Amino acid sequence: MLVSAAIAGLATGGAYALMGLSTLLTYRLVAVVNFAQAAVGAFGAFAMVVLYEAGLPLPLAVPAGLAVAALLHMGLGVVMVRWFAEAGEGVKAAVTIAVYTGLVALGLRLFGAQHPRRFPSPFDGPALTVGGVVVTWTAVLTMALAVLFAVGPALLLRHTRLGLLLRAMAERPTTAELIGVRVPRLSMVVWGSAGAASALAIMIVAPQLASDFSSQTLLITPALAAALIGGFSSFAWTFVGGVGLGVLQGLASTVTQLQQYRGVLPFLVILVVLVWTRRRDRWDEPA
Amino acid sequence: MRAHLATALSAALAATALAGCSTSDDTIRIGAIAGLTGNFITAEVVRTAQRVFDDANEAGGVNGKKIEFIVKDDAGNPQRTAQVARELDSEGVVAMAASASFTDCDVNDAFYRQSDISSIMAVAASPKCFQSPNIAPVNVGPFTLMTAVLLYASEELDAKAVCNFTVVLPGSEDAIKQALGDWERISGQKLVVNDMTVQQSGDLTPYLLKAKQAGCDAILFNPAEQLVVPWLQAAKTQGMSDVNFLLLAPAYTDSVATAVGGLGLKVHAGSEFEPYTVESPANAAWRDTVNRAQQPATAFSQGGYLAAKFLVDVLRTIEGEVTRESVNAALRGMAPIEHPMLGTPFTFGTGESHAPNQASKMVRLDGTKWVVASDEFITIPAGG
Numbered sequence: 105m106l107v108s109a110a111i112a113g114l115a116t117g118g119a120y121a122l123m124g125l126s127t128l129l130t131y132r133l134v135a136v137v138n139f140a141q142a143a144v145g146a147f148g149a150f151a152m153v154v155l156y157e158a159g160l161p162l163p164l165a166v167p168a169g170l171a172v173a174a175l176l177h178m179g180l181g182v183v184m185v186r187w188f189a190e191a192g193e194g195v196k197a198a199v200t201i202a203v204y205t206g207l208v209a210l211g212l213r214l215f216g217a218q219h220p221r222r223f224p225s226p227f228d229g230p231a232l233t234v235g236g237v238v239v240t241w242t243a244v245l246t247m248a249l250a251v252l253f254a255v256g257p258a259l260l261l262r263h264t265r266l267g268l269l270l271r272a273m274a275e276r277p278t279t280a281e282l283i284g285v286r287v288p289r290l291s292m293v294v295w296g297s298a299g300a301a302s303a304l305a306i307m308i309v310a311p312q313l314a315s316d317f318s319s320q321t322l323l324i325t326p327a328l329a330a331a332l333i334g335g336f337s338s339f340a341w342t343f344v345g346g347v348g349l350g351v352l353q354g355l356a357s358t359v360t361q362l363q364q365y366r367g368v369l370p371f372l373v374i375l376v377v378l379v380w381t382r383r384r385d386r387w388d389e390p391a
Numbered sequence: 392m393r394a395h396l397a398t399a400l401s402a403a404l405a406a407t408a409l410a411g412c413s414t415s416d417d418t419i420r421i422g423a424i425a426g427l428t429g430n431f432i433t434a435e436v437v438r439t440a441q442r443v444f445d446d447a448n449e450a451g452g453v454n455g456k457k458i459e460f461i462v463k464d465d466a467g468n469p470q471r472t473a474q475v476a477r478e479l480d481s482e483g484v485v486a487m488a489a490s491a492s493f494t495d496c497d498v499n500d501a502f503y504r505q506s507d508i509s510s511i512m513a514v515a516a517s518p519k520c521f522q523s524p525n526i527a528p529v530n531v532g533p534f535t536l537m538t539a540v541l542l543y544a545s546e547e548l549d550a551k552a553v554c555n556f557t558v559v560l561p562g563s564e565d566a567i568k569q570a571l572g573d574w575e576r577i578s579g580q581k582l583v584v585n586d587m588t589v590q591q592s593g594d595l596t597p598y599l600l601k602a603k604q605a606g607c608d609a610i611l612f613n614p615a616e617q618l619v620v621p622w623l624q625a626a627k628t629q630g631m632s633d634v635n636f637l638l639l640a641p642a643y644t645d646s647v648a649t650a651v652g653g654l655g656l657k658v659h660a661g662s663e664f665e666p667y668t669v670e671s672p673a674n675a676a677w678r679d680t681v682n683r684a685q686q687p688a689t690a691f692s693q694g695g696y697l698a699a700k701f702l703v704d705v706l707r708t709i710e711g712e713v714t715r716e717s718v719n720a721a722l723r724g725m726a727p728i729e730h731p732m733l734g735t736p737f738t739f740g741t742g743e744s745h746a747p748n749q750a751s752k753m754v755r756l757d758g759t760k761w762v763v764a765s766d767e768f769i770t771i772p773a774g775g
Contacts, residue, residue, distance in 0.1 A: 109597050116594040212430060219646040220620040230628065237600060238629050311624060312594050316617040318430075322592060350594075357588075357597040364588035 108235040109358040110351045115239070117350020118246035119309035123323045124330025124346040125253040126302040131336050132261070133274050133294040136184055137197040139324055141302050143207040144180070146320035148173025148303025149310055150215040153223055162224055169307065170300040177299025178292050185288055189277060204321065211317040225311035246308055247347075253301065254343035270294065326350075329370040332377050349373060418459040419452075419713045421702065422479035422508075424492040424499075429466035433491035435686040436513045436695035437462045439677075440489035442684035443699035453706045454713065460699075465492050472498045480506050486718045489513040489698040491691060496520035497562065507715055509722050509739070511702050513694035518566035527722075527745035529697040529737060531663045533613065533639055534563070534570040539751040539769045540637045540661040541574040541611060547753070547765060548635050548659075550609035554584040554602050558591055558614045567613075577772060583607055591618060596625045603629060610634055615641035620650045627654040635659060640690055643667075643754060643761060652759030659764055661751040664693045665732040668754070668761045673731035693732060701728055701737050734768025749773075 123142055130138045152169025156162060180203055188196050215221065227241035261267035272280040273287050281287045306320055313319060326349050333345025353369055356362040365372075421444065425437045437460075444458045452458065461482060463475035472494040479487070480502075487503075487510035495512070496519035503510060503525040512520055515528030521535075531539065537555075544550040557567055567587065575581055584605045589598060591614070599622075602610050612622055619642040626636065638647075638660040645668075651658065665673040667690045677696045681688045706713060709721045727736035727747075734750020750768040754761040 108600050112594065112596040112600055115596070119594075219644065220616045220650055222620075222646075222650045225624070228624070228628065230630075236603070237596070240628050312596075312621050314591060314617045315620050319592060319617065353593055354597050358601065363586070366588070367590045367592060 106355060106358060108237045109354045111234050111237045111239065111354075113351040113354020114347065115243035115246060115312065115350070116309075116353060117347035118243060118250045119305065119313075119323070119346075120326040120330050120349050121250040121343045121346025122246060122253060122305035122309070123302060123327035124334070124342045125250065125257075125339060126298055126305055127324070127327045128331045128334060128336065128339060128342050129253075129257055129301065130295075130298045131331065132257070133270050133298070134181065134184065134291050135193065135196070135274050135277075136200060137193060137328075137336075138180075138298075139197065139200045139328075140180065140204040140207055141200075141298070142306065142324040142327060143204050143211065143321040144173050144177045144299050145302030145304075145306040145323075146310075146317055147176055147207060147211060148299065149223075149306040149320065150211065150221065150317060152303075152307060153221045154215065156224055157222065162226065166307065170303050173303030174296040174300040177302075178296045180299075181292055181295030184295075185291055204324070208318055208321055211321070215317050220315040223307070223311040223315060227308075228311070242308060242312065249304070249308065250343055250346065253305075254339045258339040326370045329373045329377075332374055335381065345373075418457050419706065420459045420461060420482060420484045422482070422484035422487045422490075423460065423462045424465050424472060424475055424479075424487070424490045424495050425462060426467050426492060427462070427464035429464075429468065431467055431493060433514060433691055435681070435684075435689055435692040436491035437489055438686045439681050439684050439692040439695040440513065440699035442680050442686075443696060443703065446680070447703045453703065454709070456713065458703070458706075460488075465494065467493065469494045469498050473502070476502055480508065484508065485713055485715050486510065486702060486722075487512075488702040489695045491695065493517065496523065496526060500526065507719060509719050511698045511722075511739070513698040514691050517560075518563050521566075521746040522744045524743050524745075527737075527739045527747060529701065529733070529748060530694050531640075531661070531748045531751050532746065533641075534566040535746060535749060535771060536639050536661045536663060536751055537567065537570040537611065537613065538573045538577070538771050540639065540659070540753070541571070542578065542771070543659070543661075543753050543765065543769050544609040544611070544635060544637055545574070545578040545580055547769075548609060550635060551580075552583045552605070552607050553580060553609045553611070554605060554607035555582050555586065555611045556584075556589050556598050556602070556613075557587045557611075558589045558618070559587050573771065589614075594625070595622050596629065599626050599629050599631065602634070603631060608634060609637055611637040613639050616644060616647050619647055623651040623654055623656055623658065627656060632656055637661075640751075643690060645761075648756060648759050648761050652756055656756075658756040660754050660761070662754050663690060663748070663751050664697070666752055666754045666761065666763050667693055669763055677732060697730065697732060697737070700730075704728060705739075734770050 127141045148169045151172040152165045155168055156165040227245050229241055230238045231241045231244045232239050269285050277287050330342050330346035334342030353366050356366045423437050425433045427434050441460050444460045448457045465471040476499040490512050491514040493516050496517045500519050500523045510526045512528040515532050520526050520528050636658045640661055640663045643660040681692050705721050705725050709717050722739035723741045727738040729736045737747050750770040753764040755764040
């Protein structure tokens with residue numbers, strides 16, 4: 105029973121990891137803790153569903169949805185670059201929270217909250233059966249994509265010239281610009297790709313989660329918990345964190361004493377990680 | 392530009408003044424609170440009720456007076472819910488009818504008691520709606536409906552291993568426990584699995600695995616559409632096509648039928664009223680009304696229709712001035728009204744709490760259509 109619950113949790117964990125990795129990507133490259141990441145992704149995913157329901161074939165609706173999310177995220181990027189380029193991380197995060205609230209309200213208006221949207225799930229067929237649990241192709245795909253999201257950016261940043269430029273831009277934007285890196289243009293590309301990536305993540309995981317807009321945007325909580333496990337720097341650990349969180353939630357729902365606390369697990373993880381990483385800080389001494 | 396503004400302003404002022412004048416005794420004011428905007432929209436409830444009142448007015452009104460139906464939008468926001476109830480009070484409503492706000496009972500029960508306002512609710516979803524001397528809902532509500540749906544499983548479907556997975560909204564735990572306890576007492580069965588800790592977020596597969604493990608042959612799941620669709624999709628993935636899935640009225644919608652109809656699962660739902668998808672004589676008058684109101688024919692709109700109709704019936708029994716006092720007296724002294732859309736008669740009465748509707752029909756999914764699964768209403772035995 106425990107094993108099967110853990111396996112069932114892997115699918116959710118893959119989703120958390122995907123979202124966490126998109127969030128980390130935004131943070132690593134443009135230095136913004138983006139609370140609106142999942143909302144942007146959900147926006148793109150819902151745009152895809154609306155187009156699909158209107159009769160557009162899936163191979164066209166998906167890129168259209170990705171484009172919507174990319175443009176939306178670039179819009180947020182423009183705001184950040186133009187007005188908050190020199191602001192601290194706290195201020196930037198606060199701006200994204202405001203954007204998150206706005207997107208939730210707008211999404212409810214545009215996509216309706218009442219009736220479930222029919223997310224197409226072309227990969228819903230059973231892939232394999234492990235320990236009495238049927239694992240779908242969606243779950244396999246989610247996991248594969250999460251691995252890709254974890255390995256890809258890490259390789260890109262470490263081993264390519266583009267990665268070098270991106271790192272320069274993330275660490276010292278002004279200095280990078282002074283030595284000739286085209287920061288605004290490059291950062292727009294980053295914002296766009298991160299937006300499209302989170303839309304892709306939501307599109308894949310949406311059929312198995314509550315199918316309304318606001319539930320999807322709430323994926324940001326486990327995503328931030330996963331990114332925190334990666335210390336907001338390691339793609340590999342963020343992946344581990346997301347998957348671990350999903351498995352933990354799966355396990356918790358089988359243990360009667362724990363099941364009612366299943367929903368607060370991300371917060372608990374955030375708390376434990378914060379306490380652990382700050383364990384050597386001495387607050388009573390002057391810095 | 393400035394001249395335009397002045398004209399507009401004076402026109403607005405004049406309109407307000409006119410509206411102010413009409414507070415005189417020539418109309419009977421009825422109030423309602425509904426979600427016209429926001430998270431959960433129940434506009435069809437009050438618009439159908441409006442049509443019922445319009446019909447009554449076109450037939451000469453009540454005691455020669457027209458009914459004025461004032462609908463306030465609370466946008467699902469409790470602060471608004473409280474505020475608009477006070478607005479309705481100061482606008483002099485004699486009663487509330489056809490309200491469809493999910494926060495109304497919790498927020499306004501005490502205020503209704505204080506200001507002697509009675510409410511015939513169309514869509515009641517909180518335990519408080521069934522625990523007030525001032526509120527009588529026409530619908531069964533999510534708690535009694537659980538008992539009815541479980542009775543259907545144990546009696547009609549002959550289920551031997553009934554399981555329950557429930558999302559408990561704050562404040563409804565006792566009502567749910569009581570509804571489940573009622574079923575256990577009436578049926579003599581025990582729930583094989585009773586999980587009242589289902590989360591609204593995350594994957595639902597672990598719960599289904601638990602049900603599979605325990606060998607459940609009927610599974611009750613209470614949430615609304617957004618969660619029902621992934622629930623049934625996950626059940627399909629886990630190959631649970633021989634299990635009866637039991638749902639409550641919020642899942643009995645066309646969009647659920649289209650979203651999960653193709654999965655080939657055995658899905659049943661409680662309809663509360665005569666199932667809205669059925670063209671039956673019982674539904675004829677309501678369907679005509681909702682069509683003329685140009686509103687979608689939903690189970691919610693049935694509630695709006697019935698609540699408005701019952702209030703008009705009661706108003707017609709009042710001799711003399713229609714005031715809050717005379718309406719309250721008439722409601723408390725009313726004779727129960729039978730209606731073919733209901734399994735038990737509607738009445739208000741003098742009790743400290745009201746839950747007149749104690750019966751539901753059942754529907755099941757046949758392809759992508761809901762069809763009637765029980766010809767008779769399943770009625771909770773009195774005293775049960």
